[in-house]
Amino acid sequence: MAVRLDLLMDLDMTEFAKRLKLLREARQLSQSRLAELLGIDPRSYNRWERGGNVPHVDTLIKVADVLQVTLDELVGRKEPEEDLKIRNHELQTLCQQADNLPDEDQRALVLVMDGLIKKAEMAKLMAGKKTR
Template identity: 35%
Template sequence: MFSENLKAYRKAKGLTQEELAVRLHVVRQTVSKWEKGLSVPDADLLVRLAEVLEVSVSQLLGAGVPPEAPADQVAEQLARINEQLAIKNRRAKRIWQCVAGVLIGLVVLTLVLVLLNAVAFGAYDTEVQSQTQTMSLVPNLTEREGSL
């Protein structure tokens, strides 16, 4: 909710992420993270943000905080939003870890199969060579017996 509100109020003021970041003394990527819902500003920065956008803190946070809410309620609201973001980020991290694990498993399985194939081919090649040598020796023995 905060991320959508921030983006809407910023655009309504005609500010770019860069311009807003300069006014708040943060980098543009910070504003981008707020708008994507990847992080939230601390309480002091939230107040400055509301001042720059000329809206109340409760408007930025959504309808959950009354306009005359004490600072501790705003801090609680931010803490809840932060916790929700942390849970979301942990889930995303677990998903990526699972995907990476599956991919690594597939690579290891492929390498094992290639190695087994190479060993089997080597054994087959050795057997074929020994049979070929044996067969080439047999005619030589027959020729020698005939000449004796």
């Protein structure tokens, strides 16, 4: 894959830092958790969000993959897509993997998830009745 190095030429480090933090927070990831997912030291990641450093191009690709955005979205050349409905990274990954399961297993997974959601909704309703 050819990586366009001009991607970093006009990169405003302050804007990159803001965008990186926004994308991370939108996915409900802590700095240390994202650093762990990237396989880097949390202090290195912290410097990126403070605008003190910019990751190497190879690492930028990895960051974009983990945050589920394109490189252009990550560095601010394009606005991120708004269809990111699953903010929990681990849940998003599991959903992507579940998409490859056989239909029967997917149906079973849907039933389990539906049951858990209904259980949570019922608990919320019951808690509301107790406070009245």
